[in-house]
Amino acid sequence: MTNETIRIPEIPYADDSLALHTDKYQINMTQVYWKDQIHERQAVFEVYFRKIPFQNGYAVFAGLERVIRYLHEFRFSDRDLAFLREDGYSEDYLEYLGSLRFTGTIRSMKEGELVFANEPIMRIEAPLAEAQIIETAILNIVNYQTLIATKASRIKQVVGQETTMEFGTRRAQEMDAAIWGTRAAYLAGFDATSNMRAGKLFGIPTAGTHAHAMIQAYRDEYTAFKKYAQTHTDCVFLVDTYDTLRSGVPTAIQVAQEFGDRIHFKGIRLDSGDLAYLSKEARKMLDQAGFADTKIYASNDLDEQTILNLKAQGAKIDVWGVGTKLITAYDQPALGAVYKLISIEDENGKMVDTIKISSNPEKISTPGRKRVFRIINKTNGKSEGDYIALEDEEPQTQDCLKMFHPVHTYIAKFVTDFEAKELHHTILEHGELVYQLPSLQDIQAFVRENLEVLWDEYKRLLNPAEYPVNLSQRCWDNKMERIDEIQQKVKRRSQG
Numbered sequence: 268m269t270n271e272t273i274r275i276p277e278i279p280y281a282d283d284s285l286a287l288h289t290d291k292y293q294i295n296m297t298q299v300y301w302k303d304q305i306h307e308r309q310a311v312f313e314v315y316f317r318k319i320p321f322q323n324g325y326a327v328f329a330g331l332e333r334v335i336r337y338l339h340e341f342r343f344s345d346r347d348l349a350f351l352r353e354d355g356y357s358e359d360y361l362e363y364l365g366s367l368r369f370t371g372t373i374r375s376m377k378e379g380e381l382v383f384a385n386e387p388i389m390r391i392e393a394p395l396a397e398a399q400i401i402e403t404a405i406l407n408i409v410n411y412q413t414l415i416a417t418k419a420s421r422i423k424q425v426v427g428q429e430t431t432m433e434f435g436t437r438r439a440q441e442m443d444a445a446i447w448g449t450r451a452a453y454l455a456g457f458d459a460t461s462n463m464r465a466g467k468l469f470g471i472p473t474a475g476t477h478a479h480a481m482i483q484a485y486r487d488e489y490t491a492f493k494k495y496a497q498t499h500t501d502c503v504f505l506v507d508t509y510d511t512l513r514s515g516v517p518t519a520i521q522v523a524q525e526f527g528d529r530i531h532f533k534g535i536r537l538d539s540g541d542l543a544y545l546s547k548e549a550r551k552m553l554d555q556a557g558f559a560d561t562k563i564y565a566s567n568d569l570d571e572q573t574i575l576n577l578k579a580q581g582a583k584i585d586v587w588g589v590g591t592k593l594i595t596a597y598d599q600p601a602l603g604a605v606y607k608l609i610s611i612e613d614e615n616g617k618m619v620d621t622i623k624i625s626s627n628p629e630k631i632s633t634p635g636r637k638r639v640f641r642i643i644n645k646t647n648g649k650s651e652g653d654y655i656a657l658e659d660e661e662p663q664t665q666d667c668l669k670m671f672h673p674v675h676t677y678i679a680k681f682v683t684d685f686e687a688k689e690l691h692h693t694i695l696e697h698g699e700l701v702y703q704l705p706s707l708q709d710i711q712a713f714v715r716e717n718l719e720v721l722w723d724e725y726k727r728l729l730n731p732a733e734y735p736v737n738l739s740q741r742c743w744d745n746k747m748e749r750i751d752e753i754q755q756k757v758k759r760r761s762q763g
């Protein structure tokens with residue numbers, strides 16, 4: 268035995284930048300571009316996903332604020348470079364990486380915009396090396412935050428006007444996910460979080476009750492509730508530690524009666540058992556005791572399906588605490604958004620559109636710089652679908668817009684008397700921020716407004732109708748020409 272103090276081992280390279288939050292292949296490809304001196308060529312990438320998660324009818328875009336912060340601060344620190352040196356990268360390449368900043372232009376949907384499969388959420392236009400190296404982080408941010416915002420929005424659709432609290436931190440996939448997942452849940456309509464750090468960082472309202480541990484610590488509910496009431500004015504008592512209806516609820520009522528006006532008996536929380544039955548019985552007991560305004564909180568592995576079911580059973584629940592199933596996107600753990608090159612500067616300084624071919628027509632990328640419009644019918648204020656056009660097209664100037672399915676082109680309709688709302692906004696221009704970041708409350712209101720524009724058939728939980736995402740004729744023609752070009756090239760090659 269020695270008396271030597273045991274120390275926590277030092278991290279070899281302190282985590283002082285996010286520039287290495289990327290895949291090694293990005294560093295390697297960038298090295299190729301730099302070595303070949305094509306790293307400064309303009310490249311245009313788009314972020315989009317191919318399938319809306321949870322079989323929902325729409326997704327809620329989230330992640331833009333973190334993307335902006337990441338790009339704004341993007342630089343390799345001395346420690347990053349030291350690590351890369353040890354990993355075998357050459358000095359001249361490291362010198363180049365050390366000078367790398369993000370100088371590109373970002374056009375993006377706003378956070379809280381409703382987004383659908385196969386439409387560009389974000390467009391990154393930058394020197395090739397810069398645009399390449401940021402892919403991983405951008406997808407990491409957008410994939411997770413959009414996934415959680417979409418899940419939260421589904422839950423909110425079911426809950427309606429009642430209160431929803433985010434309880435997921437303890438079950439989240441580590442700390443970053445808890446924090447940014449909480450933010451995504453809030454912007455999509457949640458009312459509060461139990462995570463204090465999210466409250467501190469983002470100004471999200473914080474709320475909380477207490478755990479079974481407090482009852483166990485005092486070893487009886489009466490003492491525990493009394494001690495809580497002596498310390499806090501607002502009281503929500505957890506009533507299911509021993510026997511909800513025979514012990515928890517009566518004890519909560521007894522303590523509330525003893526403390527009278529000295530506390531605000533806000534609620535009781537149910538965390539196990541049959542939540543429909545228990546909430547109905549507890550409601551009767553509270554009402555009979557004169558606590559008609561005391562709310563019933565419920566938690567325990569809730570999600571939109573369970574909540575819908577509980578409501579159908581007439582559960583008397585006023586506040587829904589949702590953790591695990593929201594923060595981990597339990598039923599679909601990944602969104603699958605991709606980052607695809609759609610245009611690149613050639614050796615003559617001319618931009619050429621690029622395409623990725625697939626045997627599955629839905630997976631063939633749509634080349635060229637594009638804009639996305641929501642086509643809103645002026646007579647009823649509802650959306651007819653989204654319209655993807657080439658950069659220089661102005662659908663608003665057309666009297667009659669043809670909208671057709673991007674794969675099954677015979678499915679078409681003509682729209683007149685419409686407003687074409689452009690969904691992309693310039694966020695960064697040559698590396699400079701040109702967009703005022705909205706508050707989270709504004710984003711929440713924006714989500715509500717956007718949902719108003721959507722017909723109910725796209726918003727239902729089960730088997731929602733497929734929202735139309737259409738290509739303009741020119742966008743379609745451009746895609747066909749590029750496919751034709753590639754097919755000719757492959758043919759020539761195969762013929763030797």
Ligand SMILES: Nc1ncnc2c1ncn2[C@@H]1O[C@H](COP(=O)(O)OP(=O)(O)OP(=O)(O)O)[C@@H](O)[C@H]1O
Binds near residue numbers: 569
């Ligand atoms: N009336 C109800 N209808 C549908 N689902 C319900 C109802 N009441 C509770 N649930 C849900 O059933 C799931 C499982 O509950 P279960 O009975 O296994 O847990 P529990 O009562 O918490 O058990 P434990 O005491 O072991 O924690 C939870 O997701 C819960 O939200």
Ligand SMILES: O=P(O)(O)OC[C@H]1O[C@H](OP(=O)(O)OP(=O)(O)O)[C@H](O)[C@@H]1O
Binds near residue numbers: 592
């Ligand atoms: O069920 P979720 O949707 O994930 O919500 C969060 C859960 O975390 C707590 O349980 P836990 O068993 O961790 O602690 P407790 O002792 O407070 O019940 C709480 O009681 C909820 O059940």
Ligand SMILES: O=C(O)c1cccnc1
Binds near residue numbers: 435475476477536590
């Ligand atoms: O405040 C609560 O009731 C709470 C917080 C985190 C997790 N479960 C419950």
